[in-house]
Amino acid sequence: xxxxIGLGLYDERSIxxxxxxxxxxxxxxxxxxxxxxxxxxxxxxxxxxxxxxxEVRDREGVEQHPEPILDxxxxxxxxxxxxxxxxISTTHVDLRLRAAERGIETRIIHGTTAEAAASSLTGLxxxxxxxxxxxxxxxxxxxxxxxxxxxxxxANRERGHHTLCYLDIKAERGDYMTADVAASLLAEDWDEDMxxxxxxxxxxPDPIVAADRLDALATRDFGEPxxxxxxxxxxxxxxxxxxxxxxxxxxxxVEELSPN
Amino acid sequence: xxxxIGLGLYDERSIxxxxxxxxxxxxxxxxxxxxxxxxxxxxxxxxxxxxxxxEVRDREGVEQHPEPILDxxxxxxxxxxxxxxxxISTTHVDLRLRAAERGIETRIIHGTTAEAAASSLTGLxxxxxxxxxxxxxxxxxxxxxxxxxxxxxxANRERGHHTLCYLDIKAERGDYMTADVAASLLAEDWDEDMxxxxxxxxxxPDPIVAADRLDALATRDFGEPxxxxxxxxxxxxxxxxxxxxxxxxxxxxVEELSPN
Numbered sequence: 001x002x003x004x005i006g007l008g009l010y011d012e013r014s015i016x017x018x019x020x021x022x023x024x025x026x027x028x029x030x031x032x033x034x035x036x037x038x039x040x041x042x043x044x045x046x047x048x049x050x051x052x053x054x055e056v057r058d059r060e061g062v063e064q065h066p067e068p069i070l071d072x073x074x075x076x077x078x079x080x081x082x083x084x085x086x087x088i089s090t091t092h093v094d095l096r097l098r099a100a101e102r103g104i105e106t107r108i109i110h111g112t113t114a115e116a117a118a119s120s121l122t123g124l125x126x127x128x129x130x131x132x133x134x135x136x137x138x139x140x141x142x143x144x145x146x147x148x149x150x151x152x153x154x155a156n157r158e159r160g161h162h163t164l165c166y167l168d169i170k171a172e173r174g175d176y177m178t179a180d181v182a183a184s185l186l187a188e189d190w191d192e193d194m195x196x197x198x199x200x201x202x203x204x205p206d207p208i209v210a211a212d213r214l215d216a217l218a219t220r221d222f223g224e225p226x227x228x229x230x231x232x233x234x235x236x237x238x239x240x241x242x243x244x245x246x247x248x249x250x251x252x253x254v255e256e257l258s259p260n
Numbered sequence: 261x262x263x264x265i266g267l268g269l270y271d272e273r274s275i276x277x278x279x280x281x282x283x284x285x286x287x288x289x290x291x292x293x294x295x296x297x298x299x300x301x302x303x304x305x306x307x308x309x310x311x312x313x314x315e316v317r318d319r320e321g322v323e324q325h326p327e328p329i330l331d332x333x334x335x336x337x338x339x340x341x342x343x344x345x346x347x348i349s350t351t352h353v354d355l356r357l358r359a360a361e362r363g364i365e366t367r368i369i370h371g372t373t374a375e376a377a378a379s380s381l382t383g384l385x386x387x388x389x390x391x392x393x394x395x396x397x398x399x400x401x402x403x404x405x406x407x408x409x410x411x412x413x414x415a416n417r418e419r420g421h422h423t424l425c426y427l428d429i430k431a432e433r434g435d436y437m438t439a440d441v442a443a444s445l446l447a448e449d450w451d452e453d454m455x456x457x458x459x460x461x462x463x464x465p466d467p468i469v470a471a472d473r474l475d476a477l478a479t480r481d482f483g484e485p486x487x488x489x490x491x492x493x494x495x496x497x498x499x500x501x502x503x504x505x506x507x508x509x510x511x512x513x514v515e516e517l518s519p520n
Binding site for chain 1: 353
């Protein structure tokens, strides 16, 4: 039996009660933290809180050499953990398919996601978000923002839809793109006057939600990761009020996106 | 203090540990179940499990007469509960704005969402979903599917994006549209050969994920609500494998959506 369990957004208490109870019943616990991580805790704290020993696997250990995980799941009750929800990344669908091929029963226990938190914390309606995108680290000065990212945001804005921008994570190097860096990249390469919303530390007790024009966001410090950036499309009345009243968006910037 | 807490997808154990601990510290607990409900439990079971008394409010009690909730939150620690995540519906953004106007501190504790589960259980990548839509009950024989729903799905498919279709909920009447009804409506009004994926009871221990053409899905019984319907866009290799191997999609239907 292989149970995929999402740890949720922030710390050892972001998991559901169902997930916690399932952890108690497992014989072995594997986890990966290269797709995301729990910024509000440590591996040791998670192990202690749930009274488990976690065998952490890197990308190669999950994607290229998953046999030890599958072998264990054939004879024992095994849990596979990630931050957020375990199945949001295709990697783990691959692991689930390999398990199914071997006749291993699988189960998914969901976790809270950055996707939902981005809508929930900003007040932007979830069904008005278009396709999401990811802002990669520019590896050379000249690289800037990939055209595909701009195309996705533009296609959404043309339809009045919001865009959630995940910010690049290089967990192996401990690099997590911050929202001020993301805002400066978009301001330089595209439109410094565009309204955007920063969500920092979603799921923590003290998340920051800040709405302003890109050039202004680029000069601010939003503290520890993880950060997200949302580019709003058209703003319904309640959405505009939420950005202005709860996230400090300039009224004129909100007006520009509010259909009359 | 007004804390919005998402109960998650299914029963009293779908809430996060953080949410459970916050509930223990609140003086009063309000909830609404008209936007969704926990199908795996009862109000009494939730109250008993968390040792709380829940004051349920209908739509009018939340949208038109929220004063009792806000009055309480001015002097006491108050929790406001919904299934899923509390802020996915604009209604509750309105409640949060009213609280902010009165200087009441607010906080959000996230819950697992149908949106994330639809991606997680089907193996369809979350960042390849376009705008979501909702299939309403047709109130007359002639009504069928609103053009806006078809337009949303079409616009997503043109870009190769998946569409999550929420199914109408009339909680007051206890009416929850089932996926076979949704499939038959789309098959009759649009394209009976279209591949779709049913997700029934997401977040429960025994969710059903079934992929087939609309006319075939229309003849099946997926059991108790809540149900969701996903209309896939283009299928990447791993997504097609997931639908075929884990959800029983016909290979030829998967091939039709797989770019060469």
